[in-house]
Amino acid sequence: MAHVVLKDLVKTYGSFKAVNDVSLTVNDGEFVALVGPSGCGKTTTLNLVAGLISVTSGDIVIGDRVVNDLDPKDRDIAMVFQNYALYPQKSVYMNLAFPLQMRKLPKDQIDRKVREAARVLDMTQLLERKPRELSGGQQQRVALGRALVRDPAVFLMDEPLSNLDAKLRVQMRSEIKRFHQDLKATIIYVTHDQLEAVTMADRMAVMNGGYLQQYDSPAQVFAHPANMFVASFVGSPAMSLIPLEASTANGGAVLTSAEGWSLALSQRNARKVQKSTTRKVVLGARHSTIKLHKSAVPGAIPAKAYTVEPTGDVTFVQAFLSGAIVNISVSPNVAVAPDEQIWLEFDQERMHLFDSETEMALEAS
Amino acid sequence: MSTVSETISRGRSARRVRIDGWRWGGRAFLVFMLLYTALPMIWMLLTSIKSGFAAMQFPPQWWPDQPTLASYQKLLDPQNSVGQDFLRFFWNSLIVSTATTILSVIVAVPAAYAFSRFTFPGRNFLFFAVLLRNMFPAVIFLVPLFILMRAIGLVNTHGSLVLTYLTFGLPLAIWLLKGFYDNIPVQLEQAARIDGATRFQAFVLIVMPLSTPGVIATAIYSFIGAWNEYIYAYTFLSKNEQLTLPVGIQRFFSENTTDFPGLMAASFMMSVPVVVLFLLLQRYFVRALTEGAVKH
Numbered sequence: 291m292a293h294v295v296l297k298d299l300v301k302t303y304g305s306f307k308a309v310n311d312v313s314l315t316v317n318d319g320e321f322v323a324l325v326g327p328s329g330c331g332k333t334t335t336l337n338l339v340a341g342l343i344s345v346t347s348g349d350i351v352i353g354d355r356v357v358n359d360l361d362p363k364d365r366d367i368a369m370v371f372q373n374y375a376l377y378p379q380k381s382v383y384m385n386l387a388f389p390l391q392m393r394k395l396p397k398d399q400i401d402r403k404v405r406e407a408a409r410v411l412d413m414t415q416l417l418e419r420k421p422r423e424l425s426g427g428q429q430q431r432v433a434l435g436r437a438l439v440r441d442p443a444v445f446l447m448d449e450p451l452s453n454l455d456a457k458l459r460v461q462m463r464s465e466i467k468r469f470h471q472d473l474k475a476t477i478i479y480v481t482h483d484q485l486e487a488v489t490m491a492d493r494m495a496v497m498n499g500g501y502l503q504q505y506d507s508p509a510q511v512f513a514h515p516a517n518m519f520v521a522s523f524v525g526s527p528a529m530s531l532i533p534l535e536a537s538t539a540n541g542g543a544v545l546t547s548a549e550g551w552s553l554a555l556s557q558r559n560a561r562k563v564q565k566s567t568t569r570k571v572v573l574g575a576r577h578s579t580i581k582l583h584k585s586a587v588p589g590a591i592p593a594k595a596y597t598v599e600p601t602g603d604v605t606f607v608q609a610f611l612s613g614a615i616v617n618i619s620v621s622p623n624v625a626v627a628p629d630e631q632i633w634l635e636f637d638q639e640r641m642h643l644f645d646s647e648t649e650m651a652l653e654a655s
Numbered sequence: 656m657s658t659v660s661e662t663i664s665r666g667r668s669a670r671r672v673r674i675d676g677w678r679w680g681g682r683a684f685l686v687f688m689l690l691y692t693a694l695p696m697i698w699m700l701l702t703s704i705k706s707g708f709a710a711m712q713f714p715p716q717w718w719p720d721q722p723t724l725a726s727y728q729k730l731l732d733p734q735n736s737v738g739q740d741f742l743r744f745f746w747n748s749l750i751v752s753t754a755t756t757i758l759s760v761i762v763a764v765p766a767a768y769a770f771s772r773f774t775f776p777g778r779n780f781l782f783f784a785v786l787l788r789n790m791f792p793a794v795i796f797l798v799p800l801f802i803l804m805r806a807i808g809l810v811n812t813h814g815s816l817v818l819t820y821l822t823f824g825l826p827l828a829i830w831l832l833k834g835f836y837d838n839i840p841v842q843l844e845q846a847a848r849i850d851g852a853t854r855f856q857a858f859v860l861i862v863m864p865l866s867t868p869g870v871i872a873t874a875i876y877s878f879i880g881a882w883n884e885y886i887y888a889y890t891f892l893s894k895n896e897q898l899t900l901p902v903g904i905q906r907f908f909s910e911n912t913t914d915f916p917g918l919m920a921a922s923f924m925m926s927v928p929v930v931v932l933f934l935l936l937q938r939y940f941v942r943a944l945t946e947g948a949v950k951h
Binding site: 371375393 | 861
């Protein structure tokens with residue numbers, strides 16, 4: 291196992307910058323998820339690490355070597371692809387043996403390692419089958435086995451679960467997590483699904499537009515999103531972002547809406563707002579930090595319920611505030627009807643404030 | 656309520672009848688096509704086992720009174736001058752077609768792979784340029800190519816034909832194979848390269864075996880094209896001992912008499928290699944044409 295360092299990594303296609311100055315360190319044995327919407331540069335970054343495409347500038351270090359100019363085969367990596375990329379003409383056994391054959395291992399050693407990997411992944415009885423005779427989950431496991439059999443320095447995984455159905459995805463998610471814990475493997479995992487990143491990774495690198503937006507543990511990213519993009523991308527349903535204007539009233543800081551209502555801010559939040567470049571501020575609140583009242587309460591803001599979605603455990607209510615959609619979760623025994631008048635109370639401690647101009651989070655100090 | 660369900664059921668049965676109509680129409684069309692393609696072959700076969708006199712009778716003998724294999728014996732007899740000629744023509748055709756096939760596969764495989772996988776300056780231009788030749792009827796190139804072949808001293812050699820057939824066969828071979836490579840996920844090669852293969856090894860060990868059906872289809876296509884070609888063989892070759900079958904068979908026509916059973920027997924034997932090749936490899940050919948129809 292080894293650590294991986296990306297230093298000011300840039301990849302351009304003509305005038306298009308796919309990856310922009312990405313720098314991050316993956317520690318030995320760490321599980322890092324690269325996450326972001328399609329086209330954010332996460333897969334390009336992974337392919338750069340794999341050596342499938344060449345870097346425009348910057349350095350990639352695996353272990354203690356700069357691998358920029360090494361062929362994929364010389365980087366001591368293994369990769370699991372979204373479509374598994376199993377060799378269709380080869381049996382499962384030969385698929386697993388291929389990386390070892392390419393390294394010219396003796397036959398008996400290959401056989402031992404292949405059977406060992408098959409045993410670990412519980413597919414000994416599938417060894418003679420062809421990939422097309424396997425289910426999606428089994429194919430996925432063979433792909434994992436082919437990566438595992440070589441004992442590489444780093445595992446690269448490119449959306450390995452996105453071709454599976456929902457139930458299998460959850461199951462494989464815990465299997466991969468278990469696999470990481472047992473092997474203490476260094477894993478770089480690309481996904482567009484923030485839930486996979488949050489549930490599996492030690493640290494997640496949120497990317498957008500080729501830029502690294504935030505690189506931290508899922509808990510930190512969730513609790514302290516660095517900017518509006520991260521805030522809206524991580525968490526489901528998404529964090530509500532309400533554009534407001536800062537002003538003072540009665541000696542305290544308030545946020546006022548074009549709709550006429552205003553929200554008094556706590557001392558700490560008032561200090562945050564002072565940092566903004568303009569008076570325009572975006573209020574961010576997760577669904578669980580907004581309290582829904584069915585009658586007027588001091589400090590609560592009147593709104594109209596728009597849709598009501600019961601999910602069993604919780605009921606999600608959507609409302610419009612200042613032209614933005616606000617998600618609120620309530621206990622299922624709270625009956626709310628669409629178009630009903632409701633009052634929303636924001637938790638001062640857990641609300642996020644963003645500079646509307648820079649889209650960056652505002653900090654108190 | 657009842658009227659609604661009646662309307663629905665009537666609608667259903669009407670639709671069912673229409674589908675059946677299409678199906679029967681389709682079958683009739685297929686039967687027609689079968690007769691259209693098979694009858695000439697059957698007539699060729701029947702004529703080839705008639706005597707010269709029976710072949711010319713009118714009204715025709717549908718089934719020969721005295722079937723005979725004399726024409727075949729004559730063609731395959733190396734002692735006989737007709738047999739000597741036929742066997743030599745057959746051999747010439749085999750050499751020219753095989754050489755064309757091998758060369759076109761050797762050139763088309765890397766060319767198609769490059770067009771499919773790499774971006775390089777002039778890629779699109781080149782790709783359409785290879786098709787340019789196919790925009791014109793073959794005869795247009797007859798005289799220019801003849802002059803060219805004379806200039807490089809290839810007239811009256813089989814090489815002139817192989818070169819010419821390649822210019823016809825290659826564009827389509829490259830197009831066919833490129834489509835094939837396009838359908839092989841690039842991740843397979845990437846996986847192979849990460850698993851320890853060089854780019855070339857990834858091509859030879861992973862991509863080549865997967866593209867076998869495409870290569871076979873391309874080979875059949877090139878072989879048949881070269882095997883059947885007439886006008887260039889007729890123009891470029893004048894020495895009797897070099898003629899290929901399509902030209903050689905002409906010799907059964909003469910001013911006074913035409914040996915129809917002999918002609919038909921020769922035609923039949925000429926179609927044998929193509930049919931055999933096709934029967935042996937048809938499953939690859941069908942796979943080549945339907946590749947990409949299913950999800951990978």
